[in-house]
Amino acid sequence: MQQFEDSIYNLIVETSTNLPGDVRRAVAKGRALEDRATRSGLALATIAQNIGMAEQQASPICQDTGMPTFIIHTPVGINQIEMKKDIFSAVQRATKNGKLRPNSVDSLTGENSGDNLGAGTPVIHFEQWEEEGIDVRLILKGGGCENKNIQYSLPAELEGLGKAGRDLDGIRKCILHAVYQAQGQGCSAGFIGVGIGGDRTTGYELAKKQLFRKVDDVNPLEDLQKLEDYILENANKLGIGTMGFGGEVTLLGCKVGVMNRLPASFFVSVAYNCWAFRRQGVLVDPTTGGITEWLYESGTGISVEDGTEAAIPVAALSESSEAGSGLENAGSGTATGGSREVRLTTPISEEDVRSLRVGDVVILSGEMHTGRDALHKYLMDHEAPVDLDGAVIYHCGPVMLKDEEGWHVKAAGPTTSIREEPYQGDILKKFGIRAVIGKGGMGAKTLKALQEHGGVYLNAIGGAAQYYAECIKKVNAVDFMEFGIPEAMWHLQVDGFAAIVTMDAHGNSLHADVEKDSAAKLAQFREPVFQ
Ligand SMILES: O=C(O)C[C@H](O)C(=O)O
Numbered sequence: 001m002q003q004f005e006d007s008i009y010n011l012i013v014e015t016s017t018n019l020p021g022d023v024r025r026a027v028a029k030g031r032a033l034e035d036r037a038t039r040s041g042l043a044l045a046t047i048a049q050n051i052g053m054a055e056q057q058a059s060p061i062c063q064d065t066g067m068p069t070f071i072i073h074t075p076v077g078i079n080q081i082e083m084k085k086d087i088f089s090a091v092q093r094a095t096k097n098g099k100l101r102p103n104s105v106d107s108l109t110g111e112n113s114g115d116n117l118g119a120g121t122p123v124i125h126f127e128q129w130e131e132e133g134i135d136v137r138l139i140l141k142g143g144g145c146e147n148k149n150i151q152y153s154l155p156a157e158l159e160g161l162g163k164a165g166r167d168l169d170g171i172r173k174c175i176l177h178a179v180y181q182a183q184g185q186g187c188s189a190g191f192i193g194v195g196i197g198g199d200r201t202t203g204y205e206l207a208k209k210q211l212f213r214k215v216d217d218v219n220p221l222e223d224l225q226k227l228e229d230y231i232l233e234n235a236n237k238l239g240i241g242t243m244g245f246g247g248e249v250t251l252l253g254c255k256v257g258v259m260n261r262l263p264a265s266f267f268v269s270v271a272y273n274c275w276a277f278r279r280q281g282v283l284v285d286p287t288t289g290g291i292t293e294w295l296y297e298s299g300t301g302i303s304v305e306d307g308t309e310a311a312i313p314v315a316a317l318s319e320s321s322e323a324g325s326g327l328e329n330a331g332s333g334t335a336t337g338g339s340r341e342v343r344l345t346t347p348i349s350e351e352d353v354r355s356l357r358v359g360d361v362v363i364l365s366g367e368m369h370t371g372r373d374a375l376h377k378y379l380m381d382h383e384a385p386v387d388l389d390g391a392v393i394y395h396c397g398p399v400m401l402k403d404e405e406g407w408h409v410k411a412a413g414p415t416t417s418i419r420e421e422p423y424q425g426d427i428l429k430k431f432g433i434r435a436v437i438g439k440g441g442m443g444a445k446t447l448k449a450l451q452e453h454g455g456v457y458l459n460a461i462g463g464a465a466q467y468y469a470e471c472i473k474k475v476n477a478v479d480f481m482e483f484g485i486p487e488a489m490w491h492l493q494v495d496g497f498a499a500i501v502t503m504d505a506h507g508n509s510l511h512a513d514v515e516k517d518s519a520a521k522l523a524q525f526r527e528p529v530f531q
């Protein structure tokens with residue numbers, strides 16, 4: 001098995017950087033359904049461009065390369081201890097080369113191990129089988145969508161949907177609710193794996209295993225096949241759209257599996273995966289350790305781009321009056337058709353920020369500062385290492401590599417902002433921050449602070465880590481390296497960094513609107529469908 005370490009390294013690189021063919025087709029299908037001049041259409045165009053960039057540069061599609069999870073089948077007699085050593089070594093190498101972000105954090109001390117190794121990481125499941133080859137599958141599922149996984153215990157009373165019983169119709173309600181509760185926070189449009197039955201642990205395992213099915217396969221159980229089709233069709237009627245911007249495409253795939261349960265338990269477990277659905281697999285020769293076959297269609301040559309337009313920044317929104325519906329013009333900028341493109345340079349003034357409205361596309365230049373969970377907690381009762389008056393905070397945990405010339409950004413998309421909700425409003429006011437960039441939106445407390453203090457929330461396109469890395473021209477400095485690479489405060493010089501205003505200083509929140517609207521739509525699915 002001399003080549004096994006190399007094979008695993010290649011599997012990791014391919015999984016992290018080249019979105020598989022079946023996933024690309026699903027994204028392309030979604031794009032065809034979405035009006036390209038809407039906010040969701042624009043987000044999908046950015047995603048499409050990002051997919052191409054990641055492949056071309058062999059860099060991570062998304063900066064969050066997740067919890068590397070391997071599922072391995074071996075013939076009897078293979079030394080799994082040796083295989084594990086090779087996997088660890090390949091994971092270390094991929095991290096060192098910027099193909100994986102260092103993501104293994106000590107849960108008690110907060111220390112990042114720096115190489116993706118540590119207690120419980122990576123995850124490796126071994127199973128024996130009677131075939132001759134070794135089957136290795138890998139999924140890189142990021143933390144944001146992992147946080148949107150949900151487990152239901154039936155019978156239950158579900159918001160908007162009423163009673164969900166221990167039957168197919170109760171399961172149907174759980175799955176629709178799972179898509180609804182994710183909103184845009186798991187980087188919709190997403191894919192879901194569902195596990196019916198099992199216990200709390202095996203139910204989730206079954207759900208995750210469904211994500212290894214091919215997007216276009218057909219469930220062998222007729223009832224479940226009908227359920228999958230029903231969910232895919234109807235979840236898209238919730239109107240959540242890409243990134244939660246509202247729109248036609250919310251879900252790109254649904255796979256359901258079933259196993260036995262205890263008489264007292266009835267779990268429905270849902271694993272939510274973002275559009276950056278990174279999973280691959282290889283068949284390995286047990287003698288040489290070399291790859292004999294790739295198990296999922298390669299993404300190479302399957303374009304998600306339609307060649308007709310570019311991602312943001314482009315005044316795409318202004319081409320359609322529909323896209324701008326409900327949006328007001330205010331202040332300076334290129335006001336066309338109800339939505340505007342506004343160029344701002346940091347530090348930003350209160351006046352400029354107050355002139356922005358939900359729907360505006362802001363194109364930023366100057367310096368911005370990354371900050372996420374560890375930094376927000378720290379800033380609550382400490383001073384900041386730099387002046388943040390008029391500053392832009394970017395919720396982002398980038399992939400960074402250092403050489404003789406200094407730090408280089410390898411991937412840098414936004415992280416889920418709602419985690420900072422307990423802190424953000426206070427920090428905004430304390431330091432005079434004017435803009436917060438992230439994804440998925442924030443809550444009522446932050447919205448109030450934006451209004452009182454004069455601030456804006458900008459939604460960047462989740463997962464578009466190569467697209468945004470390209471806007472970062474220089475790493476000016478870094479503070480708090482002791483928090484680990486993703487959590488450190490990076491001071492970044494950007495040019496042409498585009499994001500959409502989704503919460504403004506006038507009390508408007510696109511996220512609150514979409515949530516309310518989708519809750520009303522969810523309630524339309526209350527009546528039984530599967531008897
Ligand atoms: O940790 C990250 O970079 C992002 C995370 O996957 C998220 O979706 O919030």
Ligand code: SF4
Nearest residue numbers: 062142144187274463
């Ligand atoms: S940032 Fe979005 S695309 Fe990236 S891992 Fe998190 S949920 Fe997925």
